Amino acid sequence: xxxxxxxxxxxxxxxxxxxxxxxxxxxxxxxxxxxxxxxxxxxxxxxxxxxxxxxxxxxxxxxxxxxxxxxxxxxxxxxxxxxxxxxxxxxxxxxxxxxxxxxxxxxxxxxxxxxxxxxxxxxxxxxxxxxxxxxxxxxxxxxxxxxxxxxxxxxxxxxxxxxxxxxxxxxxxxxxxxxxxxxxxxxxxxxxxxxxxxxxxxxxxxxxxxxxxxxxxxxxxxxxxxxxxxxxxxxxxxxxxxxxxxxxxxxxxxxxxxxxxxxxxxxxxxxxxxxxxxxxxxxxxxxxxxxxxxxxxxxxxxxxxxxxxxxxxxxxxxxxxxxx
Numbered sequence: 001x002x003x004x005x006x007x008x009x010x011x012x013x014x015x016x017x018x019x020x021x022x023x024x025x026x027x028x029x030x031x032x033x034x035x036x037x038x039x040x041x042x043x044x045x046x047x048x049x050x051x052x053x054x055x056x057x058x059x060x061x062x063x064x065x066x067x068x069x070x071x072x073x074x075x076x077x078x079x080x081x082x083x084x085x086x087x088x089x090x091x092x093x094x095x096x097x098x099x100x101x102x103x104x105x106x107x108x109x110x111x112x113x114x115x116x117x118x119x120x121x122x123x124x125x126x127x128x129x130x131x132x133x134x135x136x137x138x139x140x141x142x143x144x145x146x147x148x149x150x151x152x153x154x155x156x157x158x159x160x161x162x163x164x165x166x167x168x169x170x171x172x173x174x175x176x177x178x179x180x181x182x183x184x185x186x187x188x189x190x191x192x193x194x195x196x197x198x199x200x201x202x203x204x205x206x207x208x209x210x211x212x213x214x215x216x217x218x219x220x221x222x223x224x225x226x227x228x229x230x231x232x233x234x235x236x237x238x239x240x241x242x243x244x245x246x247x248x249x250x251x252x253x254x255x256x257x258x259x260x261x262x263x264x265x266x267x268x269x270x271x272x273x274x275x276x277x278x279x280x281x282x283x284x285x286x287x288x289x290x291x292x293x294x295x296x297x298x299x300x301x302x303x304x305x306x307x308x309x310x311x312x313x314x315x316x317x318x319x320x321x322x323x324x
Contacts, residue, residue, distance in 0.1 A: 005146075005243040008155035008189055016059040016155035017162065023058060023091060024048060027160075029167035029302075032274050034290050040168045040302030044160060045278060049083045049111065051233070051307030052160055053147070056182055057084030058091075059156030064143045065094050072096065072142040076133035078126050078179075079108030080233050080307055081147035086115035097142075099133040101125050105232055107311045125226070126236030148180030149242035157186025158193070164302065165194050172299030175285045177306050178203035178212055178255060179234035181244030188251045200297050203248065204288045206280070207257040209235040216249055230314065231263055231280035233307060256294055262287040267310070267318045279310040 008016070027046050031038045044052040057075075064073050072095035075085045082098035089096030097118040100109060104121070112119050122132040130146075137144035146153065160183070164174070176184040184203045191199050205213050208227035215221055221240050229235050238245065248255070263280050266287030270276045278286060285303040288294050 004241070005149050005151055007243055007247060008151050008158065012151055012155040013158060013189070013193060015063065016152065017159055019058055019062040020055055020156060020159045024054065026163045029164055032276075034286070037301075039289060040171055040300060042160065042164045042302065042304045043276075045276065045282060045305045045308035049087055050309040051080035051083065052157065052183060052304070053080040054084035054087055055159050056150070056153035056156035056186070057081060057145070058088040060145045060150050060152040061085060061088035061092055061094055061096075063152040064145065065092055068143065072140070073145050074133050074137050074140070074142050075099070075145045075147065076126065076130035077147055078232055078235060079105045079112075080309060082112055083108060083309075085145060086112055086117045089117060090115055097133070097136065099129045099136070101129045105309065105311060108309050111309075146180075146239070148182030148185070148244050149239045150182075151243070153182050154185045154189060154243065157183050158190040159186075160304065161187045161190035162194070164304070165190060165196060165199070168300065168302055170300050171199065171302045173200040173202065173297045173301050175288060175294060175301070175303035176201060176203050177231070177234055177281045177285050177304060178205050179236070179281070180238040181212055181242065181248055183304065183306065184253065185244045185247045188247050188253065201251075201253050202294050203253055203255045204258050204284050205255060206231040206234055206263060206284055207259045210257055211237045212245070212248065213255045213257060215245065216255065229260055229263070229280065230267070230310075231284050233279060233281035234284060256288055258284045258288050258293060262291050264318055264321065266290065267315070268321065271315065271319060276305065277308050277310065277315065278305055279307045282306045282308070
């Protein structure tokens with residue numbers, strides 16, 4: 001999809017802050033020990049429905065409802081964005097359809113079935129789900145909300161960093177998981193709004209599925225090879241020409257790839273050492289720090305623990321790996 005989307009304006013940011021303050025509580029920022037180093041963790045895994053995505057979803061559904069109070073919305077998702085849209089739509093009284101791939105996380109699909117929405121399972125990848133959602137949006141004449149390539153989604157994600165930067169004013173470097181780039185674009189927008197040009201932002205992606213990393217190095221989106229990863233929230237392709245691509249490319253943001261074995265190790269270590277259940281997407285940032293994959297800068301470091309929606313069976317499997 002090549003949908004022309006602009007970066008959020010100051011008014012968009014204000015609207016996002018207002019709607020999120022009305023329905024969501026700030027999540028904690030807490031220093032945790034990562035192999036002897038104290039690191040700020042933005043514990044978005046304590047967010048309602050277990051992930052940051054509800055922020056962007058709430059801002060985007062509210063914006064769509066302001067524009068067309070009687071209209072419906074549709075989205076495609078690997079799971080967490082769909083949960084956010086489901087929550088936002090039912091909270092605001094907006095009819096919603098969520099399209100997920102048939103191999104989406106069973107835990108996330110189970111949670112989606114608890115909402116009064118239309119849930120469609122389609123295809124074997126996020127790209128398949130997005131294609132189906134766009135077809136339905138055109139056929140039904142309803143508003144499509146991208147998980148990342150959407151002005152109001154980016155504005156909603158920026159509220160996470162408004163909280164994070166205020167709670168850790170001495171932080172000099174923040175590590176952010178990247179899929180389609182909505183979260184890290186929120187970091188970029190929030191940094192600019194706060195006048196924090198000194199704050200470094202680094203993105204991390206699973207080595208097995210890193211479309212943004214390769215596309216920003218000149219590879220066509222449809223030529224990026226994807227392999228299975230437990231960081232399913234970061235997996236799949238992005239959009240050619242997305243606003244997130246532009247924001248990352250023009251704002252001095254590095255992207256780092258994290259091997260699958262280290263992501264699995266990160267889930268185990270976060271549970272064993274810090275008592276935190278992180279899904280693979282969050283553990284990607286955790287693992288990048290603990291394994292020193294990122295060139296550091298002087299001063300306090302922080303990362304976004306972006307979600308907890310991981311199947312209990314997978315957690316058990318990963319914990320048992322440490323016994324062998």
